[in-house]
Amino acid sequence: MKNWIKLEFPGTSINVGFARAAIAHFAAQLDITLDELEDIKVAVSEAVSNCVVHGYREKSGNVVIEASYEDSRLEIIVEDFGHGIPDIDAAQETGFTTLPEERMGLGLTFMREYMDKLLLFSEVEVGTKVVMVKNIPPRQAG
């Protein structure tokens, strides 16, 4: 069975918690463990936080999240239409941040760690899209 949702909201920090809770509720339709749900919440929180902090650091704009699953594959796409990333390779290095003021540069590292697949697309002054995949293994009944 395939199912999907699409959310759009202003890229402000107050929506970070809403986004991870909403996607966790959607993912909970699958036969999913609490550990897997926590993984998804961390990954979504990091992705949306990056939209707010980096994508829209001096301007406002919306964040769009599309989540879908088919069988045991959950895909989450988080997109902003902000500044974009000039150097994607550098951005993916652990500890890299363009805003060193108490940012740890761990957002993408966490997304990669907590999800099974991570793809990053970005264009300067167009926006950034993160595609994350989590495979939910089938559970044995009982």
Added chain:
Amino acid sequence: MLLAFFRSKQVKWLPRSKFSLNCSKIGGRTVRFSIDVIGQALVATMDGDLDLHTCPQFKEALTEALAKNTQVKHLVLDVRNLSFIDSSGLGVILGRYRDVQARGGKLIFVKANPHIKRVLRLSGMHRIADFVDSPTEALERA
């Protein structure tokens, strides 16, 4: 001496000092915390989610408490009721760790659940902090 002070209060939980601060933020998810000064330890008890939206209040309160209490060397974070943390929350904790490190102090986590521990481990925080099971144990190490 710290333990004697703690036990003399005859409380089951950390006593509130005049430096206690409470904060809650409505919207998205909430973080609540109290901050107490016990001898040379600043003890922060946290409840809820610490993310991009909720961490500024926590950062401000910790920074203020550390500035006011120059005798404080150690930071004790009771995270038994902390349900979520991401890299934004970790950044605030790391920043305050640097403050207490400069005073020759320690960072101690009390009762971190497996999800919180995993985030802390992934960030490398486990290499700089102690993990204990009770506030009393934390004060013994402080």
